[in-house]
Amino acid sequence: MHSWPGGAENRHSTGHAELVPYWFRQALSKKPTTTHVSPENRPSDISQSSSQDSPPPLGPSSEVSPTLPPTHMGADSSSSSSGRWSKDYDVCVCHSEEDLAVAQELVSYLEGSTSSLRCFLQLRDATPGGAIVSELCQALSNSHCRVLLITPGFLQDPWCRYQMLQALSEAPGAEGRTIPLMSGLSRAAYPAELRFMYFVDGRGPDGGFHQVKEAVLRYLRALS
Template structure:
């Protein structure tokens, strides 16, 4: 997904903690800075995401930054059932890339609407 988004002519830049965080900096500081400096947040919700407390913490950080972000938080489901969709996000529409071939394009279009 990141490769697809960053290869688009619109110049979308994604923050990946392992790639973009400053070595030696506090992990939570880097996360909070990334959330504050981003114009939108794509949350890739997978079975692993649902089981990982750190992923849920990151989701809560994004939600705390802009609880009324109106389209800036973009949940993306991959490989989970609707009933497992986090209740914190149930007020937001999501993109399901499990069954849709054009899911990445839909994510890109949504990101571009946020700008």
Template sequence: AEPCSRPHRGLSNSTGWFRRLLHKPKPSSGESSLSSSRSASSSPSSSSSSAQSLSRPSGASPSRAPPPAPDISASGSARWAKSYDLCICHSQGDLELVLELVSYLEAQPQALRCFLGLRDAAPGGALLSELCDAVRDSHCWLLLITPGFLRDPCCHFQMHQALAEAPLAAGRAIPVLKDVDRKDYPKELRNLYYIYMALKESGFRQIRDTVVRYLQELCRSSSSSSE
């Protein structure tokens, strides 16, 4: 006999008890006539107030809609305190994928500003200095962890710079794994959740949503602290 196909008595009994608990008994004839007479004599306003009292516990305040998300593109937003929304750390072998990602992010309604070394670094600038400046002048840092990233000393340097810049800032460092096993995930990032890019389109959307969410929280906290 297969244990998985055998019904569980304890589960069946508890299910029956739960159904009896939820079962509403029918009112007696006296209760039915009393309730019908009350409903006939009640005014629309009293019926409305009764419905409202049933919809929420006594003494509870009316439910409020969640506050609207801050406009991260508004002038004076905390977003504009830095030159870039996202600095992308990647290996040269992943440049084609990164160019697609940057085109996608910059074409979004939020027009996310991305630092791309090949395009935005100052000509003649020292490589390490440019990387450090890009990390400091960006709100978030995307670490595109691929086999090429794991072999590239510059990628490791930029990763450590990002972690040293804001080690406790949740949401700023965004690890993205592609074609890398979980066992090869850098130990320095083990305390951070990552995005696994199995499908390019869904991975791009996750990256966009993560950056926008961080910028919204940044603007919200900045607005509340200034009040």
């Protein structure tokens, strides 16, 4: 019969400890080590979960730019706010009541031309029920050019004289804006208020209509 090293005393002092191998007891006595994960060595699943919880950072392609106010100064808008289309009419024809037929012929000629000039004819375009003074002043201010059909009836009509003085007071120095068309009068009868302006002689074959149209177009071209 063999005996364990150390005798019976050792067997009683250690009990069952001798039955457990030494390497197993060493393994049990070791403390578990805690693995510290640095930000650089963080697992991919952790980074993915954190990226899902928080919004991704803004890159150069996703930067939020400040909201700019809408612009209204394009090519079309700038041209519509100035130039020919800034007023309702191209020509306002000022005439006496007895010269209505001649004024209608002039308007038909200007509107029927290739330029399709926009004309204001008082008895045709004035607002029904409107005050005469207000309508006349509004027509003059809303027209680029004013054609004064100067005839013997024009000089005797107080409203025609009012329109002439109103046109001169609004644009005394605007060359080409007020166009006198004299018909049936001698040069001596030409109104003194218009002596500093050249007039169109209506004794020609077309009644001076062509010259009036060219004068209006010249003024409109200067606006653009």
